[in-house]
Amino acid sequence: MSSFKRKVSAKQAAPFPGTRTYLSSTITSTGIPSLDDILGGGLPLSCSSVILAPDPHSAYGELVQKYAIAQGLAWDHRVCVVDGDPDAFVRGCMWLPPTYEYAKPTSADTDEGDDAGNDGQDTIKIAWRYKQMKQFSTTVPADVKDSEQFCHTMDLTHRIPESIVAKATKNGTLSFVDMNTADSKGPSTTRVIDQLSALLQGTPVNPPAATTRPLRIVIPAFGAFQWGDITSEDVLVFLHSLRALLRHYPFACASITLSPHASTDAWGGAGWIQKIGWFSDAAITLSAFTGDPALSAAFPSHHGLLHIHTLPAPHTLLPPSDKLSVLRGLSPSAVSAGGGSGENNLAFKCTRKRLIFETLHLDVEGGIGERRTTPSTPMDIGTHVHEHSPNQTAPIPSASIAAVSVTLEASPVPAMPGATSPEVDVPSVTIEKPKKPKKRVAFHSDKPDLYDF
């Protein structure tokens, strides 16, 4: 018997469009390439992810769920939405631009603001030894390959067509669990688990379970008022039961966003977020800056911070994200390079066309295009009098005062006859730079449709 072994790549052929395989795990895309990178390629089937969004003034957690729904429908995956008004929620999802083609960069791939900032930078002459270095980037591009169909690039400026929703609802691709019309007997969490269990049991499974059409369970606001008066114990029992269901039916995955009030330790008690992390495969917090103006001012180019609590590792001890994630910077290549042994700080921003997760860096002090430090206040030396000076009453000899003359090279001013000496005692010269008008956006409460720029 030969001792040679064929070196098999960890990545194998995807069993279903919109999925990929890594270390015997079938992975689906969340719809956000940078979030896929953080999760270690995407959300594996048979796993659950919980998004904690404690800020009540924003809806970034629901936005992540809309991405998951749109991505599932675009790949013809089965999608089940559990919400108070699931139909309206799905109709508010984003969609692909009309001219979209897979594996071709679209306008949503490049942010409009980034393009403007990069103009002319490519032509800057720098030292030749730095030319081989890659351009600094804070996020990862969409990993689109013709051979591996995985993630469609959604555009937030486009809404999902009615025809897509109607067709998906008709052929059973899209199903709903409406919390408002559900039977009111028993706790809502138990009822939802029973309905999801029936849905999973009724799914026809091909002989290898991995080739079954994936099912995405999406819960945009778990714990909201539609769920009734549920306790922290109910939430944990639900998460644990759902996770057990997913392990039993490995063709499904679940993406859950906890409602804002349930996303903090104040609701579930000390260690609440840690408990959620133990009862789910992936748990992250999107801490938006909306409720904290100080953070918005400190990080003007981001809309919130991302905190990672746990990451999926369905078939390994080490989460694949630790090895594969570019944004987190824990990969062996980053460690061997010497500078990447610690985890990067992560943040997110929502541009006009997409939601992006990226590394968080402090701005360059002083800025590149504008002055960040406050300008020094002009000092009026002439009026300054040292009151504590012991010689303040004594006459100051003229020789002891520094003589300062101001002359203009272009047009010297001729001395007027009979005028006093051009020497002035202590001049006060203040040169004001022309200030660029700052861009301001104001919102009139009485005219909600008008913005004042």
Next chain:
Amino acid sequence: MSTATMLLPFDLPNRSTFLVTDELFSPADFIIHSHVAAQAKDRSYRCLIVSMLPDVSRWKAIAAKSKLNIAEKVASGSITFIDVLPLIRPSRGEDSPRLHDLFDAVSSNLSRFNSEDSDVILDGISSLQWMGIPSKDVVRFHRAVRGLCRKFGSTLLIRHHVVTPTQPDDVFRMLLQLCTYHIDVRPLASGRSGAVSGEVTLYFGPSTRLIQGVQGNRRLQYRLSDNSAVFFERGMAGGIL
């Protein structure tokens, strides 16, 4: 006469009660997996794993790298998984779930083993208190299982998730009194790192008998790989030296 067991990274005597505490950033899965993989090579070894979520496919994938066929061991009865959730559902006429059925399942499996080299692993059962089961019942269950293990001469390994490291809960305090050795798995205080995954510290429990060669309060650092962990002294990681 107790013999040495391979509870990595420490060489500790078996037929003891081990308490393994971990946190969300540093799960102690690697200790349990490496312990079972090392012990299961012995044909007479029997193991009962009582888990909140017995993920057999994950066990199979991780053990495959250690040349251990979990499916075969499960089929032969060497390794038995008990799923907690179906056994603690409240029956009709009862308001709260009870742990009697779970204890009966543990007892019947342990009596069936009939082996001198057997382990019972309670994997995160203490988190039942988060799901509404009174902590007093959880404490009684662990104490009863410990009594069973002493009766049958088995090694008991209890895994407890710590969610408030600065404020130990009542269940943790009680488990600490039960154990012979306490293995604490913690993340680095400085945050996640690619070179060091965390720290493992061995403490003696109240019922420890000092044995020559076993050094208490020993702290090691570890780095996880896909299927195992590498241990090293503090400050000896590849990225440091």
